[in-house]
Amino acid sequence: MGLTSNNTLVATVLAAMALFAGTVWLWPRLARRGWRSVxxxxxxxxxxxxxxxxxxxxxxxHAFGFYASWADLFGQETDQGVVVDHTPGVRSSGPLKVTEIGDVPGRGGFRPSSVGQIQKVDIVGPTSHIASPAYVYLPPEYFQARYQTRTFxxxxxxxxxxxxxxxxVDKLHYPRTALELAKDGRMxxxxLVMLRPTVAPPRDTECADVPDGPQTESFFAKDLPEAVTxxxxxxxxxxxWGIIGDSTGGYCALKLAMHHPKVYAAGAGLSPYYKAPVDATTGDxxxxxKTLRGRADLWWCLKHLPAPDTSLLVSSSRVGEANYKETLKFIERVKATETTRISSxxxxSGxxxxxxxRREIPATLEWVSERLSGRSASDE
Incomplete structure (x- = not known):
C-alpha cells in the first residue's frame, strides 16, 4: 500500500486500536514479576x-503532503525515466519531457479544451545540471482552436x-482554482509549473547556488523558464513570468523575484521567511x-543591493503565524524603496x-495575473 493511500492510514489506525485493546485485555495476565511478564x-x-x-x-x-511515497520518505527516489510525448500542440524536443498526462482533479472526464490538462514532466537543466520532476497545468484555452497561435x-x-x-495539485488545488478564476474573468x-524547491533531495538548498554543490538558483532563474518556454x-x-510559493517556497519566490526581476515580474510568498537558515537539512x-550569505538574506539585499524593479506579495496572520511581525517590518522596508512594489x-488568524x-491562493493568483503581461499583437 502506498504512503499516501487511505487504506494505509486506515490499516495503521486499526492496528493501533487493536494493540491498545490487546494491551488492556492482556495486562492482568502479565501482572506478574517474572521476566516474561515484564x-x-x-x-x-x-x-x-x-x-x-x-x-x-x-x-x-496525508493532510499536508510532506512525502509522496515510501521511497520519497526514505530518500530513495529514483524516478528519472522520461517518455517523449506526441500530443498535438505540444513540442517534445529540448530539456523537458512529458511523462504522464492527467485530468484536473474534480474535472475528470472533460475534454482539455473545456477544463485544461495537467502534464507531469521531467526537466533537466543544462546550466545547473539539475533534473527535477514537475507538474504543468495548461488552461483550456491552450487547446482551443481559436487560440492555437496564442502564447500564455x-x-x-x-x-x-x-x-x-x-x-x-491535490491539496492546494492550484489548477482547479486557476480554472475557476479564469472562467469567472478574475484572472x-x-x-502553472508546479514543483518543490527541493530539487536536490533530500538536501534543502534554500534555492541557492551552493559552491561545489547544487546550483538551485540557476535552475529556477534560467533552466526552468527556458525549458518550459x-x-x-x-x-x-x-x-x-511570476513565481509563487509557501513557507520555504515563499522565501524562494521572493528571493528569485528580487534577484532576477527580468525573469520574474512578480513574486508571491505565502507565510515566507526572509533569511535562509543553515541547519542539518541545509548543510553548509x-x-x-559572505556575499553569498548576504544574498540569501532578503534584509541584506534591501540594504546593500539596488532595489529591483519587481512586484512582491507577502502573507501572514495576526494570530497563528510566527512571521507576522517580521512581515510587517519587511513591508515597511520594501515601501521605502523607489522601484520595488509590495502588497500583502x-x-x-491562520x-x-x-x-x-488555500484561503490565500485565489487572491494570490489574481494578484499575479494582474502583474503579468497579456497577449501581444502576434497572438491576434
Whole structure:
C-alpha cells in the first residue's frame, strides 16, 4: 500500500486500536514479576506507542503532503525515466519531457479544451545540471482552436520543504482554482509549473547556488523558464513570468523575484521567511562566502543591493503565524524603496498549514495575473 493511500492510514489506525485493546485485555495476565511478564508488558506498550506514532505521522503526511511515497520518505527516489510525448500542440524536443498526462482533479472526464490538462514532466537543466520532476497545468484555452497561435503567461508554483509537487495539485488545488478564476474573468489564463524547491533531495538548498554543490538558483532563474518556454507556448516578452510559493517556497519566490526581476515580474510568498537558515537539512550553503550569505538574506539585499524593479506579495496572520511581525517590518522596508512594489494578505488568524494557504491562493493568483503581461499583437 502506498504512503499516501487511505487504506494505509486506515490499516495503521486499526492496528493501533487493536494493540491498545490487546494491551488492556492482556495486562492482568502479565501482572506478574517474572521476566516474561515484564517483557510482555514492555513489548505491548512499545508496539502500541509505535503504531500510534505511525498513525499520527501518516495522518499528518496525508493532510499536508510532506512525502509522496515510501521511497520519497526514505530518500530513495529514483524516478528519472522520461517518455517523449506526441500530443498535438505540444513540442517534445529540448530539456523537458512529458511523462504522464492527467485530468484536473474534480474535472475528470472533460475534454482539455473545456477544463485544461495537467502534464507531469521531467526537466533537466543544462546550466545547473539539475533534473527535477514537475507538474504543468495548461488552461483550456491552450487547446482551443481559436487560440492555437496564442502564447500564455506562466507562473512557477513552489511547495515548502520537504513538500511534494503533487500536493500543489491535490491539496492546494492550484489548477482547479486557476480554472475557476479564469472562467469567472478574475484572472487571465496562465500556465502553472508546479514543483518543490527541493530539487536536490533530500538536501534543502534554500534555492541557492551552493559552491561545489547544487546550483538551485540557476535552475529556477534560467533552466526552468527556458525549458518550459522551449516546450510550450509561453510568452517570451519581459513581464511574462511570476513565481509563487509557501513557507520555504515563499522565501524562494521572493528571493528569485528580487534577484532576477527580468525573469520574474512578480513574486508571491505565502507565510515566507526572509533569511535562509543553515541547519542539518541545509548543510553548509555558503562555504564562508559572505556575499553569498548576504544574498540569501532578503534584509541584506534591501540594504546593500539596488532595489529591483519587481512586484512582491507577502502573507501572514495576526494570530497563528510566527512571521507576522517580521512581515510587517519587511513591508515597511520594501515601501521605502523607489522601484520595488509590495502588497500583502494579512489574515486575522491562520496557522502555517494548507488550510490557511488555500484561503490565500485565489487572491494570490489574481494578484499575479494582474502583474503579468497579456497577449501581444502576434497572438491576434
Amino acid at each position: 517483557g510482555g508488558r514492555i513489548g505491548l506498550l512499545l508496539a502500541t506507542q509505535f503504531m500510534l506514532f505511525v498513525s499520527a505521522g501518516l495522518a499528518a503526511n 503567461p506562466a507562473a512557477v508554483v513552489l511547495t515548502g520543504y520537504p513538500g511534494t509537487a503533487r500536493a500543489l 487571465q489564463p496562465m500556465i 522551449a516546450h510550450y507556448r509561453v510568452r517570451t516578452e519581459p513581464g511574462s 550553503l555558503f562555504h564562508g562566502d 494578505i494579512i489574515l486575522e 496557522g502555517h498549514n494548507f488550510n490557511t494557504w
